[in-house]
Amino acid sequence: MTANGLIQIALFSAIVLLVTRPLGGYMTRVFNGDYVFLTPILRPIEMLFYKLAGVDEKDDQHWLRYGGAMLMFSVAGFALLYAILRLQGYLPFNPQGFGAVEPMLAFNTAISFVTNTNWQNYGGETTLSYFTQMAGLTVHNFVSAATGIALAMAFIRGFSRASAKGLGNFWVDLTRCSLYVLLPVSIVVGLFFIWQGMPQTLGAYVNATTIEGAHQTIAVGPVASQEVIKMFGTNGGGFFNANSTHPFENPNAITNLVQMVLIFAIGAALTNVFGRMVKNEWQGWALFGTMSVLFLVGALIAYHFEAAGNPNITALGVDQAASALQAGGNMEGKDVRFGIANSALFATVTTDASCGAVNAWHDSFTPLAGLVPLVNMELGEIIFGGVGSGLYGMLLFAIVAVFIAGLMVGRTPEYVGKKIEGYDVKMTALAIIILPFSILGFTALASSLPFGVSSIANAGPHGFSEILYGFSSTTANNGSAFGGLTGNTPFYNITLGLAMAIGRFGMIVPMLAVAGSLGRKKLVASSVGTFPTDSGLFVAILTAVILIVGGLTFFPALSLGPIVEHFSMIHGTLY
Amino acid sequence: MLKDIRPAIVLLALFTLLLGLAYPLGMTRVAGALFPHQAEGSLIEKNGIVIGSEIIGQTFTGEKYFHGRPSATTGTDDKGNSIALPNNAANSMGSNLGPTNKALIERIKNEVEKLKAENPNAAIPVDMVTTSASGFDPDITPAAALFQMPRVAKARNLDPAKVEALINQFTKPRTLGIIGEPAVNVLKLNMALDSEAVK
Numbered sequence: 180m181t182a183n184g185l186i187q188i189a190l191f192s193a194i195v196l197l198v199t200r201p202l203g204g205y206m207t208r209v210f211n212g213d214y215v216f217l218t219p220i221l222r223p224i225e226m227l228f229y230k231l232a233g234v235d236e237k238d239d240q241h242w243l244r245y246g247g248a249m250l251m252f253s254v255a256g257f258a259l260l261y262a263i264l265r266l267q268g269y270l271p272f273n274p275q276g277f278g279a280v281e282p283m284l285a286f287n288t289a290i291s292f293v294t295n296t297n298w299q300n301y302g303g304e305t306t307l308s309y310f311t312q313m314a315g316l317t318v319h320n321f322v323s324a325a326t327g328i329a330l331a332m333a334f335i336r337g338f339s340r341a342s343a344k345g346l347g348n349f350w351v352d353l354t355r356c357s358l359y360v361l362l363p364v365s366i367v368v369g370l371f372f373i374w375q376g377m378p379q380t381l382g383a384y385v386n387a388t389t390i391e392g393a394h395q396t397i398a399v400g401p402v403a404s405q406e407v408i409k410m411f412g413t414n415g416g417g418f419f420n421a422n423s424t425h426p427f428e429n430p431n432a433i434t435n436l437v438q439m440v441l442i443f444a445i446g447a448a449l450t451n452v453f454g455r456m457v458k459n460e461w462q463g464w465a466l467f468g469t470m471s472v473l474f475l476v477g478a479l480i481a482y483h484f485e486a487a488g489n490p491n492i493t494a495l496g497v498d499q500a501a502s503a504l505q506a507g508g509n510m511e512g513k514d515v516r517f518g519i520a521n522s523a524l525f526a527t528v529t530t531d532a533s534c535g536a537v538n539a540w541h542d543s544f545t546p547l548a549g550l551v552p553l554v555n556m557e558l559g560e561i562i563f564g565g566v567g568s569g570l571y572g573m574l575l576f577a578i579v580a581v582f583i584a585g586l587m588v589g590r591t592p593e594y595v596g597k598k599i600e601g602y603d604v605k606m607t608a609l610a611i612i613i614l615p616f617s618i619l620g621f622t623a624l625a626s627s628l629p630f631g632v633s634s635i636a637n638a639g640p641h642g643f644s645e646i647l648y649g650f651s652s653t654t655a656n657n658g659s660a661f662g663g664l665t666g667n668t669p670f671y672n673i674t675l676g677l678a679m680a681i682g683r684f685g686m687i688v689p690m691l692a693v694a695g696s697l698g699r700k701k702l703v704a705s706s707v708g709t710f711p712t713d714s715g716l717f718v719a720i721l722t723a724v725i726l727i728v729g730g731l732t733f734f735p736a737l738s739l740g741p742i743v744e745h746f747s748m749i750h751g752t753l754y
Numbered sequence: 755m756l757k758d759i760r761p762a763i764v765l766l767a768l769f770t771l772l773l774g775l776a777y778p779l780g781m782t783r784v785a786g787a788l789f790p791h792q793a794e795g796s797l798i799e800k801n802g803i804v805i806g807s808e809i810i811g812q813t814f815t816g817e818k819y820f821h822g823r824p825s826a827t828t829g830t831d832d833k834g835n836s837i838a839l840p841n842n843a844a845n846s847m848g849s850n851l852g853p854t855n856k857a858l859i860e861r862i863k864n865e866v867e868k869l870k871a872e873n874p875n876a877a878i879p880v881d882m883v884t885t886s887a888s889g890f891d892p893d894i895t896p897a898a899a900l901f902q903m904p905r906v907a908k909a910r911n912l913d914p915a916k917v918e919a920l921i922n923q924f925t926k927p928r929t930l931g932i933i934g935e936p937a938v939n940v941l942k943l944n945m946a947l948d949s950e951a952v953k
Contacts, residue, residue, distance in 0.1 A: 186932060224772075232764035233757075244758070251762040259766060305845055314774035321773045322766075350761045357769065362777065369781055370788070376809050378795045379778075379785035384844055385795055387804045389812045390944060391819070396844040397807055399795045403785070404778040421846030424887030426809040427795065432934020488880070489853045495866050498877035504897035506935045511858065511884040512848040515823070515893040518935035522887075539887050540848040543858075641852035663850035744854055753856045 180479075180486050181501050184520030188478055191436060191524060192471070195443045195563075199467065202444055203451025209359040210332050210352060210452070212236075221358050228354050239345030242695030245333055246688060248349040249326060253293050253684075256319060261289040263315040264307075273308035274383035280306060283672040290676045292316055294683040295323035295565060297409070297416030297535055297658040298675060300666040304398035304419045309381055312418060317405045321365075324412025324445075325356035327567030330687060331449055334571045337694030338595050339456040341702040346694055360445070361412060368437065369407040376430030377403040402427055410441035413565045415535030415658045423525070423538040424514055435521055435538060442534045446470075446563030449570040457595040461713035466573055468718045473562045473725065474531050477551045481523040484548035485509050491751055509548075512540030523548060526659075530555035533565025535658030542637070542645065542661040546745040549661070550737060553648055556655040558729040559614055565656060568683075571690050577712070578607045578693070579728070580721040584710050593709055596702040603696055606689040613685040615732045617654040617678050622647050622736065630670045636663030639754030640747065644740035649675060654682035798941075806941055811890035813841045814944060817909035820894070820902050822940045823881055824865065826850075827889035841890040849885040869901075876901050893937035896925050910951060920946055 208215050229236060240248065263270065264285035268278040280288065284300055291298045292315070303312065329352035336346050373379050378399040385397040402418045406428055409415060415422075423429040423438060447467060454463025486508045488499035501507035506518030513522045522539035529536050530552035541552050555562060561572040578594060582604050585592030592599040625631030625646045635642035648661040653675045660666070666675055711717065747754075785793035796808040806812045811822045822841065826849035829839030839845075851858035865883040879897035899921045907914040924943045928934050 183928070183932065190932065228765065228768055231768065232761040234761050234765075248758040248762070251758050252766065255762045255766050259770070302845060302847070313778040314770055317778060318770050318774040322769055350758075350765060354765065357773065362773065365777070366781070370784065373781075373785045373789050373792055376792050376796055379782050379793045380795070381779075381782060382794065385797060385804055385807070387797070387806045387812075389806055390941070390948070391814060391816060393813055395806060395810075395812055395841065397795060397797075397810055398844045398846075401778045401782055404781040419846045421848065421888045424848065425846050426807075426811075426888060426890070426892055430809050432929050436933055491853070491859050492862055492880070492883075495859070495863055496870070496878060497862065497866060497880050497883055498897075499880045502897065504900065504936070505879050505881065505895035507880060509853070509884075510880045511851065511853075512887050513884075514887045514891045515881055515895055515937045516891075516934055521934065537887075540850055542850040542852060543848065545853050636850055637852040637855045639854060641854060644852075661850070662848065663852070744852070748854050753854050753859055 180482055181520070184482060184486070187520050188482070188524055191439055192475070194440050195447050198440065198444050199447040199451050202448035203455065203463070206360060206448055207452045207455045209355050215359065217359055217363060225354055225358055232350065234348070234350040236348065236351050238348050240348050241344055242333070242346050242691045242698070245346050245349050246691045249330065249687070250684070252326065252349070252353070256322065257289045257293045260292060260315050260319060261285050263311055264288060267308045267311045270308065270310045272310040272313065272381060274381070275308070277306060277308050283669050284667055287672040287676045290679050291658065292319035292416060293323055294656050294679045295327055295412070295414060295533065295568070296653055296656040296679045296683070297414045298653050298660065298666070298679065299416055299658070300672060300675070302420030303417055304400070309400055312405060313401055316416060317408065320405060320408040320412050320414045320416070321357050321361050322353065324408070324414060324566045325353050325361060327565055328356045328360070328445065328449070329353050329567065330691070331567035331570045334574060334690060334694045335453050335456050337697035338597055340698050342700070343698045346691070346698055361408060364411055365404070365407045368411070368441065369403045371437070372403040372407055372434060375434045376426070377406060377434070378427050379403045399427070407441070409536060410438045410534065411444065413442055413446070413532045413534040415529065417536065423536045424540070429538055432516055432521065435517055435525065438536070439525055439528045442528050442532045442536070443563045445566040446532055446569040449567065453570060459595070459713060462595055465713045465718055466577070469721045470562045470573065472718070472722055474527065477531065477555055477562070478524050478527040481527050481548040481551040482520055484545045485519050485523045487545070489545060490749060491753070494751070509543070509545050512543030514539070526552050527555065529659055530657055531560065531562035531564070533560040533568060533656045535652065537659050540662055541648070541659060542663045546741040546748060549644065550741040552659065553644070553651055553737065553741065554729065554733070556651040556657050557614070557618065557733045558725055559611070560655050560657060561725065568656065575607045575610050575690065575693070576725050577721060578603060579611070580717070580724045581710060581712060583724060584720055588710070590708055593703060593705070594712055596705065597697045597700050598703060603693050606693045606696070610686045610689040610693070611728065613681065614654055617681045617685070618647070618650045619736060621650040621674055621678050625650070625674065628670070630668065634665040634668055634671060636665070637754065640740050640744040641754065644744065647736055647740050650678050653678040656682050808939070808941065809892050810843050811841050811886070811892045812941060814940065817905060819944045819947070820899060820906060820940050823891045823894060824883065824885045825889045826885040843890050846889050848887050848889060872905055873901055892939050892941065894940055896921065896936055896938055899938045899943070906947070910947065912950070920950070
């Protein structure tokens with residue numbers, strides 16, 4: 180680790196901290212329907228959308244109806260995306276003449292983008308037309324993100340409202356989020372990205388004759404417009420196969436920094452929205468603090484082990500030491516402009532959130548650095564997290580934390596003025612258990628079946644890590660990969676697709692049930708016996724609960740993968 | 755429940771029109787007006803022929819050129835079989851080899867032997883023996899450029915000090931002195947060498 184590397188991590192953290200409160204304030208006003216500076220431009224469009232769709236803004240939805248609307252929208256989105264993928268050969272903006280996407284792959288891809296996972300079993304530049312990228316994938320980059328944020332708003336209203344039947348209106352939350360939050364930022368930052376070198380063209384791939392006279396085909400496309408929402412909506416599905424390692428998706432260190440900030444921005448801001456809505460911003464900062472602790476620990480672990488490099492490469496006489504002339508460290512699967520610190524940081528950020536974009540290949544990370552993204556996903560991506568899903572995931576853990584604290588002192592637990600009772604805790608447990616159930620269940624299945632094992636690219640414990648990573652990433656709706664795993668097989672297209680759907684909707688339904696239950700309750704005034712959830716002690720308890728729950732559940736599986744591999748690497752055992 | 759079917763379908767259609775067509779097509783128009791060079795892929799032309807993109811690595815094999823990093827990209831041959839095709843900018847990918855994979859260590863061993871023959875006195879910078887993430891990293895580290903400097907100077911009959919000065923000139927430092935890592939753009943450096951030769 181170098182001083183400069185640590186300064187870069189600190190700089191990134193400081194920017195996220197600075198963004199949190201202003202964006203949180205803006206989003207609170209948007210979702211409350213208050214006036215913001217964009218209202219004069221966007222309000223007429225918003226009203227037109229409601230009119231055409233037959234939406235009554237004042238219609239307050241019960242949690243079941245809110246969830247039903249969300250499911251219906253997801254099903255419609257899945258059907259349309261599947262159709263576009265299958266029919267792209269007949270659709271416009273297809274200069275490379277790509278034909279229909281195979282049915283299994285189309286199924287997997289459609290689920291992948293509807294659930295905000297953006298796992299990719301295909302290479303973008305070798306499979307998809309510009310029409311599919313724009314009208315198919317870019318649209319879901321927006322609306323799957325808006326769906327997640329809408330759900331988080333519904334959950335927050337469960338805490339902030341008293342004796343209320345409804346949680347808000349899904350259609351209104353979805354529309355406001357897309358129009359007022361996601362689109363304006365995408366336009367502004369998208370133009371910045373183009374200025375910095377990202378292509379935005381409908382022209383065909385470029386045929387170049389290199390200086391030495393060789394032929395080189397250079398894939399281009401409408402990249403920037405998709406790239407910005409890929410990050411801001413924590414989607415992570417690259418325009419190209421190589422994702423944000425590709426110089427066209429991530430031209431330089433500044434675009435890299437902006438991309439990482441975009442990944443965390445909404446997740447961080449939502450903690451502030453929560454604080455504002457429950458009328459105590461410190462409640463939000465307590466969640467922000469917990470997330471920051473977990474983020475920094477992960478980033479430093481990943482950075483440390485990547486900077487240390489691979490001893491088996493050092494043994495061959497290769498210089499992996501950092502100096503003024505090179506970043507050093509484990510450079511397999513990394514690009515020079517990012518080096519070690521920014522690659523390790525990006526890997527931590529993209530898996531803390533449910534983004535899944537990569538600027539280096541996690542499969543080639545040293546074992547314990549590769550463990551960090553795995554653990555981040557297995558904790559449920561609550562460290563700033565996916566847009567929306569990170570906050571409601573963290574709030575579910577907060578409920579568990581106050582429940583445990585309540586057991587210790589023998590009082591009915593309360594959280595931000597709501598009594599947490601048996602039903603709430605049961606539903607919370609259900610929402611949390613879905614994750615290990617799907618990850619470990621599918622991993623066990625795939626590891627024991629011949630067509631599960633035949634897809635792995637690296638032998639030994641690393642092969643097991645590839646499978647574990649695949650199901651962790653899809654269940655948690657991340658979408659990054661240990662890319663060696665060949666996912667485009669019937670077995671993996673189906674099982675990974677199911678894992679994505681289970682991970683998304685299996686968690687949302689009990690979460691909404693908790694929100695509905697909490698919303699119906701009265702607000703209780705805090706008393707001397709109330710455990711203060713805006714304190715440092717709460718941050719410590721919440722962090723411990725997250726690590727104990729996640730750690731106990733996944734430690735055995737992690738031991739078989741990255742931990743065994745780490746000791747193999749040190750002892751020079753190769754596979 | 756049934757009354758939510760209409761908004762599901764209508765809003766999806768409206769969002770597809772706004773976010774899937776109007777937004778990207780509008781961005782394309784604006785980009786074409788404001789930043790036409792970047793929007794087309796930062797292409798470099800020489801005598802009317804596109805020779806590559808400023809920010810996409812390309813393959814150099816000649817002694818008189820600086821070489822980019824190893825690449826794991828593949829292409830297809832005439833029969834449709836997958837073959838190694840380094841710096842294939844139409845099929846981006848990394849090696850995805852894990853740190854304890856025999857194939858990785860063997861590959862690096864071979865690279866090391868070749869490089870030791872070229873410059874036996876210097877330590878081998880790690881970026882010269884590891885495949886890049888994109889498969890066409892446009893850059894090498896200053897260490898890798900300096901490692902290759904004697905070979906290039908000899909092949910071109912140039913004063914090594916002059917080549918080193920060019921390397922320094924084309925080393926892009928960290929942005930604001932803090933962000934990113936120092937990098938040398940291989941294509942730009944090689945083009946500068948060629949125009950140096952013409953002078």
